[in-house]
Amino acid sequence: MTVYGFIGAGNMAGAIVRGTIAAGTSPSDVLLTSAHESAARLAQATGARHLEAAAELVAASDVVVLAVKPHMVPAALEPLADALASRRPLVLSIAAGLTTERLAEMLPAGTRVVRAMPNMAAAVGQSMTALTAGAAATDADLDAAGALMGTVGRTLVLAERDFSAFTALAGSSPAFVFQFIEALARGGVAAGIPKAQAVEIITQAVLGSALTVQAEAARSTQTGGGRGRTPADLIDAVSSPGGTTVAGLVALERAGFSAAVVDGVAATIDRDRTLGA
Incomplete structure (x- = not known):
């Protein structure tokens, strides 16, 4: 089974966590961490596993979902460089406005990145989500991202220039x-x-x-x-x-x-x- 690690546990992360668990992912394969108590509360509500250390989460995840506010992304990623370089997970970003090129600059060289843009209807399983692949990402990575985001609605692959x-x-x-x-x-x-x-x-x-x-x-x-x-x-x-x-x-x-x-x-x-x- 794919292990999903969520960095950030706000409303959108919560919707995706609930969607993937409802679709059949074992709660034990969903890892959560955040700078606040939101991850612990979400874990308690869904059965997902709460980890205090983000590096521990990265080390155990196949897909790391970056679900923090855009301005918080650099600070969230900086201490995870070694863990990301060692584990080499797919990084799926739902941080609005950050391009795959900008994300790649903040990540170890060669990190596979997919950018996703869901909307608020993810909370009721009816999101329309756009996906685009970074330079190092493969078709299989897009498929993996689509499988996760497909648990909260419909998805399509879109050129990044069309994200605005x-x-x-x-x-x-x-x-x-x-x-x-x-x-x-x-x-x-x-x-x-x-x-x-x-x-x-x-x-x-x-x-x-x-x-x-x-x-x-x-x-x-x-x-x-x-x-x-x-x-x-x-x-x-x-x-x-x-x-x-x-x-x-x-x-x-x-x-x-x-x-x-x-x-x-x-x-x-x-x-x-x-x-x-």
């Missing part, structure tokens, strides 16, 4: 969707529906809409399945001539809805590139 765009499309977009749900709920409240009931209605509608788009996309990738409908096709399917939906859509476009969303994506990408500079 991915941040907008997957990392930040949940906040955009939450804002959309909140705005729809306010509209429902204005029409007389209680807030909690409005949120319940909208959440199911948004979930169903997302699953519909996903199912149509799957049709496009199936051999002989034909072309699935695009989001634009689905909008047309819901919009009867002269009907309620098209009236709402026209009002949204007059208010600049689509342009505002595109601007939000662009602003997120610009900010991510600035932070990573």
